[in-house]
Amino acid sequence: MNIYLLIAGILCFILGLSHSILGELLIFQHKKGHKKIVPTIVKSDLKERHLRIIWATWHLASFLGWCIGAILIKIALKQNLQSTEIAKFIISSITVSMLCSSFLVLIGTKGKHPGWVVFLVIGILTLTGTSK
Incomplete structure (x- = not known):
């Protein structure tokens, strides 16, 4: 078992879960009508259809994070899978995407959003975990 990849996979799940929950509570809660799942209340130049796609994209990021977490956990638990060329490629791709995501959130929020630390x-x- 590769403990580094396992922890990284678990962190992906935690990050995705907290991202969706906090997004709903802090951003989208006040933009929803009574008993609606998708936000529709727009109080700016933004159109309702734009708000809807922002909401969908917000949660899509969480789902993709969970998928990446599942991949990392699967590779972490299968010792014979870790040495394959495809697993190394997948892990390298995830590494680059997480480091780039960290940089993007750091720059985009001027370091004020803690997500950049988790991505890092x-x-x-x-x-x-790649070198183990």
């Missing part, structure tokens, strides 16, 4: 930790863990 996941990137470092996957990089470390």
Whole structure:
């Protein structure tokens, strides 16, 4: 078992879950009508259809994070899978995407959003897990 990849995979699930929950509570809660799942209340130049796609994209990011987490956990638990060329490619791709995501969130929020730290930790863990 590769503990670095396992922890990185678990962090992906935690990040995705907290992203969806906090997004709903802090951003989308006040933009929903009574008993609606998708936000529709727009109080700016934004159109309702734009708000809907922002909401869908918000949660899509969480789903993709969970998928990446599942991939990392599967590779972490299968010792014979870790040495394959495709697994190394997948882990390298995840490492690059997590490090780039960290940089993007860091720059985009001027370091005020803690997500960049979690992306950085996941990137470092996957990089470390690749060499194990």
